[in-house]
Amino acid sequence: xxxxPEVQTKxxxxxxxxxxxxxxxxxxxxxxGVPFAKPPLGPTLRLAAPQPAExxxxxxxxxxxxNIMDVAxxxxxxxxxxxxxxxxxxxxxxxxxxxxxANRAPDAKLxxxxxALNMCIHVSFLIHTHFIxxxxxxxxxxxxxxxxxxx
Numbered sequence: 001x002x003x004x005p006e007v008q009t010k011x012x013x014x015x016x017x018x019x020x021x022x023x024x025x026x027x028x029x030x031x032x033g034v035p036f037a038k039p040p041l042g043p044t045l046r047l048a049a050p051q052p053a054e055x056x057x058x059x060x061x062x063x064x065x066x067n068i069m070d071v072a073x074x075x076x077x078x079x080x081x082x083x084x085x086x087x088x089x090x091x092x093x094x095x096x097x098x099x100x101x102a103n104r105a106p107d108a109k110l111x112x113x114x115x116a117l118n119m120c121i122h123v124s125f126l127i128h129t130h131f132i133x134x135x136x137x138x139x140x141x142x143x144x145x146x147x148x149x150x151x
Contacts, residue, residue, distance in 0.1 A: 004063070005029040005102070011055040014062040018102055026103040032095075033066035039092035050094060066095035 005016045007029075016031035037050030045051065067090040104110065 005031075006059065007031065009034075011035070011053055012057065013059045015059050016098075017063045019099075026101065028099045029102050031062040031098040033064055034062055034096045034098055035094065036096050037094040040094060041091055046091065053094075066097075067093045069093040 003018070005018065007014050007016070014031050014034065016029050018027055019030045020027040035053040037053050038045060040046050040048070040050070065087045067088045070089040070091055070093075100110070
């Protein structure tokens, strides 16, 4: 098993996980549930523009899928048919799943792609030099790989 990757961000330190990619020699580092805004809780934040996320002290565990937005039960029932575990529902759902190549150079300047596919509840990033796995949180469409040209 590979070591859990750690990275320092402007908000604090994260511990992620190594994820293998089928058919590829090297996998990716996954950092799940990284906050990008304050939780939109309460009457002042619920319908307001997102406020910057607050930082944290120490090492934040980024190895668990974040909450999904509190949506209709019918959608959750359908989601349950596609994935093994449906995460908790909450208005506190402003998180990113961030993926980067496990074997990249520390100073590499890599392209970024933001993907939002059918039934994606969260936006996910995958940063890579040759391909992008566009899949949303909870691996609903993990099998889809889109090749692209870096401009």
